Amino acid sequence: MATFTTTATIVAPTPPDYATRLRRARLGLLVVLTPVLMLFVSFTSAYVVRQGLPSLDPRTATLVKDWIPVTLPKLLLLNTAVLVLSSLFVELARQQSRGQVQAVLAAGEIHPRVSADDGMSMPWLSITLVLGLLFLFGQWTAWKQLAANGFHVDTTPSSSFIYLLTGTHAIHLMGGVLALFVAAIASLLGLSLTRRSIVVDVTAWYWHFMAALWIYILCLMEFAS
Amino acid sequence: MGLVLLLVIWLITLVSTYFFIAKTWWLPVGASAAAAGIDHHFTTTYILMGAVFVAAQLALGYLVWSFRDRGSSSSKVAYSHGNTSLEIVWTLLTTVLFVGLNLATYPLWAAERFDPAEASAVRVEVTGMQFAWYFRYPGPDGQFGSTKPELEDASAGGEAALGLDTKDPASKDDVVSGVMVVPVNRQVEVILRAHDVIHSFFVPQMRFKQDAVPGLAIHMHFTPIQTGDYEILCAELCGLGHYKMHGIVKVVTQEEFDKWLAAREAEKQ
């Protein structure tokens, strides 16, 4: 005769608490960053392959290498500084938001909403937003400088990759800017404090990833020539 | 239902195996030095894989019939979550079979692809373009003249189609042909090129296939051992004329080859 131990088979569900939702959102972010990473890994491998690739010159039937390195505009260094600075500020925003939620939950508040004057006390989110937009504007200006020097997207293989890498990064950063904007107007949207905190947390980590990715791209373009 | 499944599975297995064994539709007769080795390995693979195929399908058919639910007269179900030793054994056996089979091809593959052509090989440059093959021989100077894309004129055929630079002294003795002629029992080195998109030079009876990629000049070799005419088919999708981009390899005696080449050289004067 088989033995059965009596235990519960069904329970009332527990709605996920803040910690669970935060963990789940961060796990989601980790998962999302994987294909973003793969996109840039793929571009990197294309870059490396193309750089080392000799191609057949039909006139001489010999293989020649035709990689011409591009001098990067100095502006890119300034943009990098702006992005790194913005990363600092978004981290401040993340810490502050976390602190707010923890204080409020410890005090036993039930459905804390973002108050209208919340953004005034420490404007870390807004500063990050401004710096992010400044970075994007700086990238746009750098492109104009490249074009003025005669390097368009189709000029040389190296210039194609510069536009490709910086452009794709910029598009991804714009996504982060949008998320920051949503968090910044949280009170207008009626978001709960916990939900905003999760948005800020996930966006901050995403932002740090974008900053690190930018530094990688810069090094690739500058040193792997 | 179990019996019907068994019969259908066994029938499909045995009918399809029959056509493999009877070689009703089979590899064309090999005409190159590499063919014997390749065909031998093909046979080895198909006997081993065929045995696995037949065994697995017959077993499947048998099991679904033998262990069908017969109601109260069914024997007890063997409650088991598996057998680890069995798993290890069949994993090892399968690995040895699959990997071993492939490793056995190393000498064949090396001979085909690792080793460059012999110095005494007949050199032919094979160029694919939408939708024809052109063959160029270097002539007595042993050098291929230069080609320029801007000189290409496909409608004029021959040298113009390749964009041959007639000002280059090395081009003077280059022979361009729409038919590939090679002597028997001598290694042929092909240098594969393409003008526009990827094509593929496939001569089934020579057991030879290689993509012709624009931007590359790919060196390969094969050795025909039987005189005759052999079809060349394009084996990489290249556009709307892909199905009619074919040519002929004529394998002739050394004497006939020399005569042919000399005649073509003479025409050029």
Next chain:
Amino acid sequence: MVGGTGGGETITMATHESAAQESHAHAAPQGFIRKWIFSLDHKVIGLQYYFLALTAVFVGMFLSLLMRIHLIWPTVALPLLGDIRPETYLTLVTMHGTIMVFFVLTTAPQGGFGNYFLPIQIGAPDMAFPVLNMLSFWTTLLGFIVMIAAFFVAGGAPLHGWTGYAPLSALQSAGPGEGLGADLWIISIAIFCIGALMGALNFITTTLDMRAKGMTMMRMPLTVWAWFVTAILGLLAFGVLLSAGILLLMDRNLGTSFFVPLVTINGQLTGHKGGSPLLWQHLFWFFGHPEVYIAILPAMGMASQLLSVFSRKPIFGYKAMVYAILAIGFLGFMVWGHHMFMSGMSPYTAFAFSIMTMGIGVPSAIKTFNWLGTLMHARIRFDSPMLFAIGFVSLFVTGGISGPFLAQPVLDIQLHDTYFVPAHFHLIMGVASIFGIFAATYYWFPKMFGRMMSESLARWHFWFSFIGTYAIFMPMHYLGMAGMPRRYSQMTEVAYLHNLIPLQKFITYAAFITIAGQLIFVVNLFWSMFKGKKAVDNPWEATTLEWTTATPPPHDNFGGKTPVVHNGPYEYSVPGAPRDYVMQTDPEIEPAH
């Protein structure tokens, strides 16, 4: 037949929760739009994916029918469509492959059944991110619309094959359809990538973070393992395909030369130089090979599930099955070069890829042994889901056996780009995987719609499909060995191909009959939704969590409750148990000795 949950049912309150905690569960939506169109419910989204795939498969089958007709009757003008020109044939080939691979095989098993049943099978009330889940469907649908639009623009749909090799796909002048049609094709695929990545995000997060109490990873059904690993494959592969698509769009429209060397088309220089056609192939196949495992893994999970349920036996070697799924997923990223043996790639690299490829045959073989082992000393019931599961095993063996031929480079010299290759991949993807979808449909139909499908129509469908697909694809092996190249729109130009026309005719006739047989399935599906016999909660007497809940499941899957799991998913015929199946939620069982 016994329905409902088994064993004792005790409801205990979780320890300290206050109702004031912010609730994440959303109430059931009201109104037609929120309920059926812009639904956040993973079950509705699953059905939306399923019906998208059903539409796509009929488009894809129709295209292949036209291909088969043209091959054997190249000069016949068809009603409405007129002449099929060689370039039109190639367009059919391209769009058939693209639509089937993306919008059928990557959509129905994963987006369809995965979305519907993964949360339920792990005891979750929904996917982790329901809004994103909804967006993933609408993105995929948008991709499909853009793909179909390619047929209707100037120049029509592209002719470069589903593999889109450059420079043919990179040059607008390389052929008809390579203009706007090709751009739309790339954009559609890019949109699909994004939709698929959104889906993968949900599958992975949900599986890792939302399993019910007691549902350890090693108690998950093999269907869940398959969906989970498939999502990981997608996560890693689709980003690479997206990158390739971006580079191709740039080559086509911005004058870059990632893939295009110095070439002339119709004697005209194109302005490109220095690019590498092989780079496209590497990027595409780095995605393309995991893609075929994405297409087959869910079906393998399904087969394991059904063989166990209908044999009334645990799956043979559950742990080995899990390791095999993981091995297939992992090794799947290391074999892409086997599509490129003849491409001009280094022969040394080619040989390395071939060894890895033979290696990946091993976990597939292990799974096959275990399926056979499950059937041994079983008590097999031949309900329609089981017929398709058995059919799957047979077709998977046949399709798999041709793999070791193609994986060996010396043999691939002869077989590459011949019909031997479509024989191989159609048997695995185009039939075995499809059988997985059929099996899942017959199995889960009662749970989704509360009614049974007609068993007799199902059997007709099975025999038409099983015999018919063998009749279509087995002869392609012979065609390939005899030297019939792929993607030839007609067989009129090369002398020895004339001898193969009778075999092609046989295949076309078989295709007519088999496709006609699929109408039986469609009739059965729609008729049964409204008129099928009412189903009980657990008609198959199966053990996994979806069978513990109502039919169809309520909005939050378990009706305001959360299951607690005590058993593995395959506890059938446990010695000494009161009946021949033990639900996962039943009290923990010790087999009698």
